[in-house]
Amino acid sequence: MTEVVNHALTLNQLIQEKSTCEIIAITSGKGGVGKTFLSINFAIYLAQLKKKILLLDADIHLGNVDLFLGLRPRYTVKDVIVGEKEIEDIIIKGPENIDIIPASDAVKDLITREKDTLRKFNQAYRRFNPDYDAIIIDTGAGISRTVLAFLLGADKIIVVVTPDPASITDAYSIMKIVTQFNPDVPLTLVTNMVRNEEEGQSLFNKMNLMTERFLQRSIYHGGSILESPIVAESVKKQIAMMLHQPNTAPMHVVRNLVRKMFRIPMPEVKRKGGLFDRIINLSDLNLGEEDE
């Protein structure tokens, strides 16, 4: 069983730590629970700690990282695959110099079409040789083959859950399926849109009990974000909260989450290659029927 880490890293440790590129996917099963909000602010805070960050919007249906940040991408992954553009050309710059690969239907092509598509993209990515400290993946809702491929390519996974029963069921399902394929990947639960700390803690306890009992594993608690109108406001204004309202409770939670995530040891079997290499290997796995 995974040992739960209670102590967050100090800021200094985090800045000085010599890192290999960590791939962290943020997922939930259910949509509308705060994945994109969290991904963006998580990525921005890492960049503020002088980390070189790629934020990959892998939500092919409701990809909206760019929208959240008021950005307008011109090209997509498709332009790289057909050879019209280099990967550098489709990456847009976000706040604090984060690199963003915006979502499009082509992200789905990457996973589900011929391996060649993925290989082409992978070659382009290697040529680009970007040397990121971390890749943050904002996955789509659902448990499609595409979502699963990104989750199984990640080193660590953050699962966002709200007290909504549908969210609880979906978060459990996604943890179950990920555990079936990769029992060692650390899972961190963020309890979002809760009324108070107690509700967040009891939601976490309940889910941890479920995973211990039925999946024979424990999970980490990444923290609780209270339901708050300032979150909704910042999203509406297309302004990242980490930039404009950093000294708010939700942003304290995000900063703590970042430290907790980097404190969690990398899974013992450190898999070879970058994200796209891994997904190429994964396409040999039988991930089940495509459900999109």
Ligand SMILES: Nc1ncnc2c1ncn2[C@@H]1O[C@H](COP(=O)(O)OP(=O)(O)O)[C@@H](O)[C@H]1O
């Ligand atoms: N803690 C919160 N309090 C209030 N509203 C929130 C909170 N977290 C997220 N939201 C709102 O929920 C909506 C969905 O968030 P989003 O990040 O797009 O979810 P997802 O990416 O999971 O679909 C947004 O309009 C956002 O403002």
Ligand SMILES: [Mg+2]
């Ligand atoms: Mg989203």
